[in-house]
Amino acid sequence: MIEELKNKLNLIETNYTSKIQACKNVKDLQDLQVAAIGRKGELTELLKSLKDLSLEEKKIFGPLSNALKIKLSSLFEAKNAELENAAINEELNKTDLDLTLPAFPFNKGGRHPLAIAQKRMTDILSKLGFIWAHGPFIEDEYHNFDALNIPAHHPARDMQDTFFIKNPHKSDFVLRTHTSGVQIRTMQKQKPPIRIMAPGRVFRKDSLDATHSPVFHQIEGLYVDKNVSLADLKRDLTVFMQGLFGKKAEVRFRPSFFPFTEPSVEVDVKCVFCEGKDKNCPVCKGSGWKEMMGAGIVHPNVLRNCQIDPEVYSGYAFGMGVERLAMFSLGIKDIRAFYENDIRILEQF
Ligand code: PHE
Helix, strand or coil: CHHHHHHHHHHHHHHHHHHHHHCCCHHHHHHHHHHHHCCCCHHHHHHHHHHHCCHHHHHHHHHHHHHHHHHHHHHHHHHHHHHHHHHHHHHHHHCCCCCCCCCCCCCCCCCCHHHHHHHHHHHHHHHCCCEECCCCCEEEHHHHCHHHCCCCCCHHHCCCCCCEECCCCCCCEEECCCCCHHHHHHHHHCCCCEEEEEEEEEECCCCCCCCCCCEEEEEEEEEEECCCCHHHHHHHHHHHHHHHHCCCCCEEEEEEEECCEEEEEEEEEECCCCCCCCCCCCCCCCCCEEEEEEEEEECHHHHHHCCCCCCCCEEEEEEEEHHHHHHHHHCCCCCCHHHHCCHHHHCCC
């Protein structure tokens, strides 16, 4: 019995080895593989007689048939690779394909100039110890106005400036008109010391022209701790401006007004284009200075609204327009250049 089986194994081996060798295409090879070691293949069928053998015979026949199965499988695999390669080569030989030619040129993407500008600013701020904070674009009136000490009759709440979103159930929502609401959201969650920067998109009912856009970007800064003074604000913002415009940049602080800071200042930088020497400078319009941001000492009412005791803590805050700083430092005269996404302009940065 066992001798007979061994003979059959030998027969299968020689038969399929030569057939595999002679095979000319992948399809025939597949059929051959099914016939040999498929679910109903010759070898598989033969293996079924294993159960009728004695234990001794099983010990001989089992390993032999397994070895053959492994051998045939690898022969099929090798032949398959050989046939596939031959098919590819044949295909390649039919066409005039020059694989040594360089590839077609393609456009590489780059960072948007606004993203570049924002990153430069946040990089400097993070070196000054400010950490990221975020707030929602759709704000409630409380965070955008009330908590910031902006009274109900303040012109900034006027329909001219603010996109209101009617809310039939509660008070209206607004598209945030500045990033200052993040000050409130942060102070509600966290007690001093606080040192955050909050970059992001803001919205105002302005029509698009060379210097206005209904959607633009700001970066808010807030520092609250014991004994924070205007001197800290002046030092940090001077360092920031010099980081942005170079060590020689001149910074000027002008008195101003914001409901949520007292005192308030406007921060100007000496025009980097004419250095204040050109009466006809198109960038600073001959004034020699360029307004960069609003800032000030956080109003005690704002701290109180966030359950922070103004007798113990004080802070400074600032808010700047990313577009404005980017236009100034990159020499871009029209804000629309940022949004029209003309590749010829964008790729210059
Ligand atoms: N939120 C002000 C604006 O949008 C800027 C500002 C921020 C001023 C923080 C003072 C302090 O104009």
